[in-house]
Amino acid sequence: MNPCTQLALLSASSLRMLPHIALYLLHKKDIDPDLKQYGEGKGGVVTFVKVCTRQRVFRNLFYYRLGEYKSVFIKWLLPPERSLHIWCPSIGEGCHFEHNYSTYLNAESIGNNFYCLQLVTLGNDKHGRRPTVGNNVKIFTGATVFGGINIGDNATIGAGAVVNRDVPAGCTVAGNPARIVKRDGEAVDEPL
Numbered sequence: 001m002n003p004c005t006q007l008a009l010l011s012a013s014s015l016r017m018l019p020h021i022a023l024y025l026l027h028k029k030d031i032d033p034d035l036k037q038y039g040e041g042k043g044g045v046v047t048f049v050k051v052c053t054r055q056r057v058f059r060n061l062f063y064y065r066l067g068e069y070k071s072v073f074i075k076w077l078l079p080p081e082r083s084l085h086i087w088c089p090s091i092g093e094g095c096h097f098e099h100n101y102s103t104y105l106n107a108e109s110i111g112n113n114f115y116c117l118q119l120v121t122l123g124n125d126k127h128g129r130r131p132t133v134g135n136n137v138k139i140f141t142g143a144t145v146f147g148g149i150n151i152g153d154n155a156t157i158g159a160g161a162v163v164n165r166d167v168p169a170g171c172t173v174a175g176n177p178a179r180i181v182k183r184d185g186e187a188v189d190e191p192l
Contacts, residue, residue: 009053017049019074023066024048030065033093034058037113056081057097064091088122092135111135111153121145125164134169156182165192 024031024045032043038051038058051058060080063071084100092112097103099118107122108130115138122145124130129148137151140159145151152169162176172182173192180190 016077017052020052020062020078021045021048023070023074024062027065030093031062034061034065034095037094037096037115052078057084057100060084060086060100061091061095061097106130108132108148111137113137115139117141117159163192167192 028043031048035043035047035051035058038055052062056079059075059078063075063080064086081100083102084097085104085106087104087106088108088110090109091114092110094113095110096113096115098116100116100120102119103116104121104123105116106124110122110133112135114133117140119142120139121143122131122133122139125147127148131145131147131149131151133145133151134153134155136154137156139145139157140161142160143157143163144161145157145163147164149164149166151157151163151167152171154170155167156172157163157167157178158172158174158181160176161174161178163173163178165178167173167178168180168183170184171180173179174181178192180188180192182188183190
């Protein structure tokens with residue numbers, strides 16, 4: 001996009017973003033690690049405006065970081081993705097949502113550097129237990145993870161996988177039911 005056009009669009013967007021910018025500046029240290037994951041810069045107001053206007057799913061994360069009561073007054077100015085639902089007491093820094101429509105994140109906790117694509121469900125089992133997700137976890141399109149299980153650090157959940165058992169750290173799982181297809185970079189075929 002032409003830099004002059006981009007500046008004009010960003011300036012127009014900034015008017016409705018003034019309350020967002022003010023809240024961003026108040027919570028900069030909590031928001032910047034997430035902003036860096038979106039590849040638009042290292043943080044700062046210009047990066048925030050770019051990502052917030054272009055990435056509807058980032059707004060969900062921004063409003064989550066602010067908390068329900070602070071964000072309720074500004075959501076109408078810049079609506080979040082309506083089908084991305086976050087019911088998680090704690091999400092670590094450096095989170096990145098990509099194309100997250102029809103996604104439900106209902107976990108006990110999610111660690112740092114979480115990467116998640118669309119159509120993912122993290123949810124509870126029939127006993128109400130929810131998964132705990134470690135650091136540096138990637139979950140790809142259409143995966144379903146449920147129950148009181150642990151997803152270890154540096155794990156990858158493949159597209160369409162159905163996971164209802166613990167995933168060891170450093171493993172990649174795929175399939176329905178999910179199986180370990182990679183452990184510490186080596187191809188394997190093991191049950192969970």
